[in-house]
Amino acid sequence: MKVLDLQCPHGHRFEGWFASADDFESQQSRKLVECPICGAHEVSRLPSAPRLNLSGATDSKAPAGMEQMQAHMIRALREVLEKTENVGDRFAEEARRIHYNEAPARSIRGVTTPEDARALVEEGIEVMPLPVPAALKEPLQ
Structure with a gap:
């Protein structure tokens, strides 16, 4: 299972889970991938690296509070x-x-x-x- 960091043109960031990178490409080409916040189908893959659990490290994939705000919305x-x-x-x-x-x-x-x-x-x-x-x-x- 591949977990990809994705973003729509409106700046909403979210994760997508796919069987493979090819599966993501296939779903994206058929407009099956959409932003869970605004429904946009123009989704791009963000560069990502393995996440490490280090004390004092912060998650840089989204501005502080953004994920919480999206969940509230x-x-x-x-x-x-x-x-x-x-x-x-x-x-x-x-x-x-x-x-x-x-x-x-x-x-x-x-x-x-x-x-x-x-x-x-x-x-x-x-x-x-x-x-x-x-x-x-x-x-x-």
């Missing part, structure tokens, strides 16, 4: 997914129905176009874009 995203109803591509329609008291008030999530999102904001309906990595779109365990 993933936990927060999971919580949002657990506590909202997915209305899919009916997001704009359902947000309007809730806003105009035509449907029960509840927290929803879904997909809409940038134009529809702007129109919702202009109507006074609060919306927030939330990119969700594909790995988190799977059923939560």
Whole structure:
């Protein structure tokens, strides 16, 4: 098993586990490797060396606190997914129905176009874009 240090174009660093370097190359060419934070498929391999457990040594692969921050972001995203109803591509329609008291008030999530999102904001309906990595779109365990 090969553990590779990877990074997306947005600077998110993470590890990937592959059967071999060829396995990584194969998966990357088929766009199967993605950033667990933002879902970007443009992933590059970072230079890495064997990790040694030396007293006083620090891990230089990520800035201090970055891995903790990414873990908190993933936990927060999971919580949002657990506590909202997915209305899919009916997001704009359902947000309007809730806003105009035509449907029960509840927290929803879904997909809409940038134009529809702007129109919702202009109507006074609060919306927030939330990119969700594909790995988190799977059923939560």
